[in-house]
Amino acid sequence: MFFYRKDFVARTLAELTEALQRAVFTHRYARLPGLLQRVDPRVKLVTLMVFLIGAAMAHRIETLMGLYAFSLFLAIISRVPLGFFLKRVWFFIPIFAGIIAVPAIFNVITPGRPVFTVFRFPDPISLLGLVHIPAEITVTEQGLKGAAIFVIRVADSVSLAVLLVITTEWMRLLSALSAFRFPRMGILMLAMTYRYIFLFLRVAEEMFLARRSRTVGHTPAREKRRWIAGGTAFLLNRSYNLGNEVYLAMLSRGWNGRARVLEELHAGWLDALWAAFSLLILVAIVFSEKGIG
Amino acid sequence: MSEPVFELENTGYSYMDGLVALDNISLQVMPGERVVILGVNGSGKSTLIKIMDGLYFPTTGECRAFGVALTERQFRNEEFAFSFRRKVGLLFQDPDVQLFSPTVWNEVAFAPLQLGLPEREIKERVEDALETLGIQHLKERAPYQLSEGEKKKVALASLLSLDPQVWLMDEPTANLDPRTQGWVIDFLLSLADRGKTLVLAIHELEVAQIVAQRIYVLGEDHRMAAQGSPDEILGNNDLLARANLIHVHRHFHGGDVHRHPHVHKHDHHG
Numbered sequence: 006m007f008f009y010r011k012d013f014v015a016r017t018l019a020e021l022t023e024a025l026q027r028a029v030f031t032h033r034y035a036r037l038p039g040l041l042q043r044v045d046p047r048v049k050l051v052t053l054m055v056f057l058i059g060a061a062m063a064h065r066i067e068t069l070m071g072l073y074a075f076s077l078f079l080a081i082i083s084r085v086p087l088g089f090f091l092k093r094v095w096f097f098i099p100i101f102a103g104i105i106a107v108p109a110i111f112n113v114i115t116p117g118r119p120v121f122t123v124f125r126f127p128d129p130i131s132l133l134g135l136v137h138i139p140a141e142i143t144v145t146e147q148g149l150k151g152a153a154i155f156v157i158r159v160a161d162s163v164s165l166a167v168l169l170v171i172t173t174e175w176m177r178l179l180s181a182l183s184a185f186r187f188p189r190m191g192i193l194m195l196a197m198t199y200r201y202i203f204l205f206l207r208v209a210e211e212m213f214l215a216r217r218s219r220t221v222g223h224t225p226a227r228e229k230r231r232w233i234a235g236g237t238a239f240l241l242n243r244s245y246n247l248g249n250e251v252y253l254a255m256l257s258r259g260w261n262g263r264a265r266v267l268e269e270l271h272a273g274w275l276d277a278l279w280a281a282f283s284l285l286i287l288v289a290i291v292f293s294e295k296g297i298g
Numbered sequence: 299m300s301e302p303v304f305e306l307e308n309t310g311y312s313y314m315d316g317l318v319a320l321d322n323i324s325l326q327v328m329p330g331e332r333v334v335i336l337g338v339n340g341s342g343k344s345t346l347i348k349i350m351d352g353l354y355f356p357t358t359g360e361c362r363a364f365g366v367a368l369t370e371r372q373f374r375n376e377e378f379a380f381s382f383r384r385k386v387g388l389l390f391q392d393p394d395v396q397l398f399s400p401t402v403w404n405e406v407a408f409a410p411l412q413l414g415l416p417e418r419e420i421k422e423r424v425e426d427a428l429e430t431l432g433i434q435h436l437k438e439r440a441p442y443q444l445s446e447g448e449k450k451k452v453a454l455a456s457l458l459s460l461d462p463q464v465w466l467m468d469e470p471t472a473n474l475d476p477r478t479q480g481w482v483i484d485f486l487l488s489l490a491d492r493g494k495t496l497v498l499a500i501h502e503l504e505v506a507q508i509v510a511q512r513i514y515v516l517g518e519d520h521r522m523a524a525q526g527s528p529d530e531i532l533g534n535n536d537l538l539a540r541a542n543l544i545h546v547h548r549h550f551h552g553g554d555v556h557r558h559p560h561v562h563k564h565d566h567h568g
């Protein structure tokens with residue numbers, strides 16, 4: 006049992022590293038001849054940001070669904086394989102949305118018209134006069150709707166963010182940020198985050214592997230806990246030091262806070278077209294919110 | 299006599315936690331010279347190299363490069379920082395920290411891009427560097443998909459594309475198999491042939507023997523233990539034993555146990 010768990014941790018870490026490397030920071034899709042890949046990164050950054058804000062402000066389920074369909078359409082015309090895209094997006098959603106959306110469907114949090122009853126107490130409960138729990142725990146219509154809106158909104162945002170990241174080479178994205186006078190410190194942090202995630206995961210993985218190779222037989226629980234506490238401190242410390250070294254290495258080769266790319270960024274007719282199209286979508290969002298669409 | 303490239307005077311460095319990493323170091327590096335800094339693990343080689351690259355600044359004493367004292371304030375002057383970074387390149391001990399770009403090609407293009415060279419020249423330099431190191435086939439790979447030896451070559455290529463006058467190198471030959479190690483040594487010598495100044499931090503005596511024109515020995519007390527020509531230093535077993543660069547090993551010879559000084563042929567520390 007214990008061996009299985011240890012393997013599980015090491016394996017999970019290895020898989021996480023792999024998944025991140027392959028999926029989030031992949032360059033495979035940034036070079037494909039799709040629509041988003043051809044749009045100037047600055048223009049793309051602004052338009053996708055506007056859609057993101059749209060998703061955050063929209064309240065109607067129809068608007069949000071429409072925006073989601075739009076993100077799928079963007080993925081298709083950018084030649085991002087749908088299976089990959091859906092998996093990438095929906096992998097994260099249960100983690101973030103589940104925690105918030107699931108409790109919200111109950112009348113304890115969202116009062117409203119009951120759809121069905123889950124549990125019945127003999128009496129309403131009142132804790133210290135602060136928390137009131139009704140005698141009947143129900144799933145409410147308003148709760149379900151709110152949760153659905155929340156989940157779709159998260160799906161919209163994640164989809165748009167994933168599209169931006171996988172259709173843009175990392176350095177080009179950074180240089181787009183530089184072009185908008187995004188603070189140098191912020192760009193540095195983004196550039197570092199990119200490497201830092203890998204360093205962190207690599208150190209973690211090595212640590213688990215090193216421990217496994219040294220462990221024979223059963224370890225008492227207390228020692229295990231101590232190892233995890235010490236290991237975590239070591240992990241943070243070591244990856245901090247590595248991160249610092251990476252920064253020095255960038256400085257040493259002339260980094261001065263401005264990310265540069267080979268091709269000068271220049272917006273062309275395609276970008277104008279894309280911007281006009283985006284404006285249209287934005288208008289559609291606004292109308293849909295007013296209930297006209 | 300021309301001006302020294304580096305001139306350290308009573309340089310000391312302590313890390314944040316007050317730990318002394320370098321104590322009262324004085325040394326000189328002349329243009330076109332091949333200088334080796336020898337020292338065991340923890341003696342302060344990496345710290346010294348980083349001070350020479352203007353990444354750390356001496357807590358006591360001074361480090362001058364091209365006649366200018368390297369200080370934090372000096373590097374805030376973008377013009378100075380630019381010209382210094384263009385002239386001096388540093389190979390980091392851990393290639394993982396040096397390779398921060400998404401692909402090998404991007405990595406090699408990083409320095410010339412930061413220096414704002416024209417597009418055509420950048421492409422030329424990158425292709426040349428990749429070719430010189432024989433790693434064109436790796437150019438689309440991500441750094442994490444490389445072996446240790448390949449990482450070292452990519453790190454070298456990323457400096458070659460910068461083509462600095464001065465090459466600071468922290469353990470360029472550590473952790474490599476003998477063939478790759480030999481290859482790297484040849485590469486270093488070819489740089490020297492082109493008149494580049496080399497400062498190498500190493501702990502392998504055989505490599506020092508081949509590459510060095512002058513050797514500085516860092517002691518375990520983080521002070522300068524000795525300096526001199528390769529013959530003076532490498533012929534002095536007492537000195538090398540005091541700096542723990544050689545071990546007295548026990549060996550079995552035909553049933554008898556002998557003790558004699560023994561030069562490390564391999565990296566014991568990894």
Ligand SMILES: Nc1ncnc2c1ncn2[C@@H]1O[C@H](COP(=O)(O)OP(=O)(O)OP(=O)(O)O)[C@@H](O)[C@H]1O
Nearest residue numbers: 313314317319337338339340341342343344345346
């Ligand atoms: N970031 C740091 N924070 C605190 N102390 C450090 C740090 N880096 C190095 N040291 C300490 O400074 C001393 C010199 O370290 P340095 O890395 O310069 O040695 P080195 O000669 O390069 O060793 P090695 O051969 O192992 O690379 C050591 O005692 C080390 O523990």
Ligand SMILES: [Mg+2]
Nearest residue numbers: 343344391468
């Ligand atoms: Mg070192």
